[in-house]
Amino acid sequence: MVFRSVKITLLSAVMFFCSQVVAFQSTVATSMITPARQTSALHSSLDPLGPSRNAASSPEMKKKDLRTFQRFLEVECWKNGEIRNLDRTLLAVADACKQINRIVQRAQTDDLYGAAVDPLTGELAEENVQGEVQQQLDVLCNTIMLRAFCGASNNVVCAVASEEEPLPRSCADVMGYDTSEFNILQSGEYVAVFDPIDGSKNIDSSLPVGTVFGIYRVPDGASAGKDGVNLDNFLQRGTKMVAAGYCLYSATTVLVLTLGSGVHGFTLDPDKQKFLQTHPNMRIPGIGSLYSFNEANYREFSEPVQKFLTNMKQAGAIGGKKVSSRYVGALVADVHNVLINGGIYGYPATRDNVNGKLRLLYESAPMAMIMEQAGGAGSTGHGRILDVLPPQRKKNSGHKKSDVEPDDDEAGKGIHVRVPTFLGSVENVYELEQCFKYYGEEDN
Ligand code: F6P
Numbered sequence: 001m002v003f004r005s006v007k008i009t010l011l012s013a014v015m016f017f018c019s020q021v022v023a024f025q026s027t028v029a030t031s032m033i034t035p036a037r038q039t040s041a042l043h044s045s046l047d048p049l050g051p052s053r054n055a056a057s058s059p060e061m062k063k064k065d066l067r068t069f070q071r072f073l074e075v076e077c078w079k080n081g082e083i084r085n086l087d088r089t090l091l092a093v094a095d096a097c098k099q100i101n102r103i104v105q106r107a108q109t110d111d112l113y114g115a116a117v118d119p120l121t122g123e124l125a126e127e128n129v130q131g132e133v134q135q136q137l138d139v140l141c142n143t144i145m146l147r148a149f150c151g152a153s154n155n156v157v158c159a160v161a162s163e164e165e166p167l168p169r170s171c172a173d174v175m176g177y178d179t180s181e182f183n184i185l186q187s188g189e190y191v192a193v194f195d196p197i198d199g200s201k202n203i204d205s206s207l208p209v210g211t212v213f214g215i216y217r218v219p220d221g222a223s224a225g226k227d228g229v230n231l232d233n234f235l236q237r238g239t240k241m242v243a244a245g246y247c248l249y250s251a252t253t254v255l256v257l258t259l260g261s262g263v264h265g266f267t268l269d270p271d272k273q274k275f276l277q278t279h280p281n282m283r284i285p286g287i288g289s290l291y292s293f294n295e296a297n298y299r300e301f302s303e304p305v306q307k308f309l310t311n312m313k314q315a316g317a318i319g320g321k322k323v324s325s326r327y328v329g330a331l332v333a334d335v336h337n338v339l340i341n342g343g344i345y346g347y348p349a350t351r352d353n354v355n356g357k358l359r360l361l362y363e364s365a366p367m368a369m370i371m372e373q374a375g376g377a378g379s380t381g382h383g384r385i386l387d388v389l390p391p392q393r394k395k396n397s398g399h400k401k402s403d404v405e406p407d408d409d410e411a412g413k414g415i416h417v418r419v420p421t422f423l424g425s426v427e428n429v430y431e432l433e434q435c436f437k438y439y440g441e442e443d444n
Pocket residue numbers: 198199200294329330331332334347357358363
């Protein structure tokens with residue numbers, strides 16, 4: 001009996017011990033699992049893709065209720081009869097920006113790099129009009145923009161000029177239409193100019209790049225020209241532009257657009273792949289403390305520009321903010337920074353490049369229109385960029401103005417004409433022009 005009770009006690013002790021071991025093991029197991037669970041819970045709240053799946057339930061990452069670019073265009077184009085039929089074209093341009101954004105994002109991982117190769121001959125591409133060997137990426141982005149402007153189904157754009165092409169092209173040519181079948185060359189009320197990928201060297205070091213574009217109305221009564229290109233339709237003052245914009249591929253992808261009544265900014269929602277109106281009615285500060293010049297060229301700048309920069313630095317602070325220099329080396333990125341924060345962007349004439357580096361038609365003029373529409377200014381140092389008339393064709397007697405004349409190749413270079421460029425807050429640009437007045441040479 002005593003023996004039996006000892007046996008029971010021993011059995012209970014063993015059972016108790018076993019239960020403790022199980023409890024201990026499960027505690028250990030829990031304590032080993034818990035941190036991992038906690039970590040994964042933590043990760044899921046920080047997971048950049050997580051919130052898109054739980055957008056509604058995650059208060060930190062809740063989507064803002066923003067107007068889409070499409071809706072904006074529908075309303076703006078409906079309000080303004082002048083540009084009523086441009087909405088599809090501009091939507092196509094926004095889509096092109098999305099495509100270029102994806103290409104830029106993949107530039108390091110996908111085989112898009114290197115000089116372009118002629119698909120027929122297999123030979124490396126030659127230098128473009130800018131004296132640079134075209135890269136695959138340039139060719140691809142150029143094709144995307146050409147098709148955006150020419151392929152929008154309502155054919156409102158009749159011809160296009162690109163930084164990547166020596167001469168403008170008709171949309172019929174771009175789209176490969178059979179021009180003998182119907183009068184496609186005569187259709188289209190606008191011409192478009194663009195730089196598909198501005199500052200493309202920045203891609204090597206994962207820095208921002210951009211796309212710039214402008215749209216001009218074909219003057220009343222102007223003919224489509226031989227083969228659908230009338231150079232006169234391109235060689236117009238910037239004041240004749242009906243729309244200008246840029247896309248910036250940077251920390252965020254941004255589309256900034258003016259249709260001649262203010263400037264609006266849209267950010268690409270990476271989850272929805274839609275441009276949303278994050279910056280309605282953009283206004284540049286009247287004065288700013290930021291200057292954005294390639295100061296390595298300082299000794300090559302003219303005296304007025306040198307004086308202006310020295311004055312800015314000596315001021316120490318402007319508008320209550322410390323003077324600061326910022327230069328990314330991509331026009332779109334630098335100008336966007338100035339537009340948001342105020343100040344001045346400049347690419348002045350240098351000793352070697354008497355007209356600076358930037359192209360009037362598809363860089364300086366669209367940016368100047370955006371600046372002016374945002375309450376800022378765009379100047380050559382001596383006057384408004386938008387008033388600059390590109391070099392005109394020689395009017396040979398015996399030829400009608402609309403005909404392509406023997407000197408058109410030469411005149412076509414007017415498409416790529418350069419102009420000293422200063423863009424920014426009104427007060428800063430005014431100061432700059434004053435420097436040209438007081439320190440400039442007589443013949444300026
Ligand atoms: O289009 C010319 C461009 O790439 C601009 O985007 C940019 O502002 C400029 O050249 C930079 O030139 P630089 O390297 O001479 O400062």
